[in-house]
Amino acid sequence: MAPLRLWLSILAGLLGAGAQEDLYRKVFVFRNDPSDAYVVLQLSPAQPLLNFTVCLRSYTDLTRPHSLFSYATKAQDNEILLFKPRPGEYRFYVGGKFVTFRVPESRGDWEHVCAGWESGTGVAEFWLDGKPWPRKGLQRGYAVGPEAAVLLGQEQDAFGGGFDLYNSFSGELADVYLWDTVLSPDRMRAAFQSLRLPPALLAWSNLSYSIKGDVVVKPRLRAALGF
Numbered sequence: 758m759a760p761l762r763l764w765l766s767i768l769a770g771l772l773g774a775g776a777q778e779d780l781y782r783k784v785f786v787f788r789n790d791p792s793d794a795y796v797v798l799q800l801s802p803a804q805p806l807l808n809f810t811v812c813l814r815s816y817t818d819l820t821r822p823h824s825l826f827s828y829a830t831k832a833q834d835n836e837i838l839l840f841k842p843r844p845g846e847y848r849f850y851v852g853g854k855f856v857t858f859r860v861p862e863s864r865g866d867w868e869h870v871c872a873g874w875e876s877g878t879g880v881a882e883f884w885l886d887g888k889p890w891p892r893k894g895l896q897r898g899y900a901v902g903p904e905a906a907v908l909l910g911q912e913q914d915a916f917g918g919g920f921d922l923y924n925s926f927s928g929e930l931a932d933v934y935l936w937d938t939v940l941s942p943d944r945m946r947a948a949f950q951s952l953r954l955p956p957a958l959l960a961w962s963n964l965s966y967s968i969k970g971d972v973v974v975k976p977r978l979r980a981a982l983g984f
């Protein structure tokens with residue numbers, strides 16, 4: 758290895774920089790319940806967000822509260838949070854406030870969710886398995902702070918920490934995306950169907966992440982409909 762490359766790889770190791778890869782047809786398996794494990798997603802420095810959409814797919818038999826996506830800033834730990842307090846209910850937080858979306862209890866299958874938010878109108882969208890739920894109002898005029906700690910598997914009560922192990926995720930997660938726009942309905946459906954998607958701040962097809970603790974990357978068990 759050339760000295761410069763060797764030095765860079767040592768530096769990357771010291772900084773804890775993780776893998777950067779296309780996770781197409783792969784999943785994170787969070788093996789323990791409860792768990793202290795998590796995955797840190799590297800988000801390139803950005804401007805405050807006035808619009809965004811977060812999407813992901815989860816597969817779990819947890820009935821206790823659990824976090825699906827936790828984006829914290831130093832000023833606000835629940836800056837963006839997708840949280841499932843119990844079966845049949847999702848909470849979508851922006852800037853520490855939340856709206857609740859009641860959904861059918863899981864049929865023991867993968868669930869795909871997209872949550873979108875627009876500062877200008879304060880309209881929050883929630884899509885489950887490619888279908889929109891009635892929109893709600895949340896944090897009109899707010900701006901989501903940049904320089905975030907973005908974690909899968911744990912719910913942050915402090916920047917990059919403050920975990921409650923009984924809010925941890927256990928099961929499988931895939932297809933995590935974050936865009937700085939509210940996706941059009943066609944693209945919300947495309948995300949559900951794992952079709953081609955626009956460039957994103959976080960993309961499952963090019964994810965820069967590091968695993969902390971007991972999480973493994975495995976192939977999906979089923980290929981139908983892309984999950």
Ligand SMILES: *[C@@H]1O[C@H](CO)[C@@H](O)[C@H](O)[C@H]1NC(C)=O
Pocket residue numbers: 807808875877937
């Ligand atoms: C946010 O979305 C609104 C409505 O589509 C648009 O007018 C505005 O320019 C967007 N702002 C940014 C910063 O993208």
Ligand SMILES: *[C@@H]1O[C@H](CO)[C@@H](O)[C@H](O)[C@H]1NC(C)=O
Pocket residue numbers: 963965
């Ligand atoms: C993947 O992301 C990196 C930055 O995180 C970027 O430089 C690269 O162009 C991206 N690759 C693709 C195929 O989008």
Ligand SMILES: [Ca+2]
Pocket residue numbers: 834835912913914915
């Ligand atoms: Ca929190």
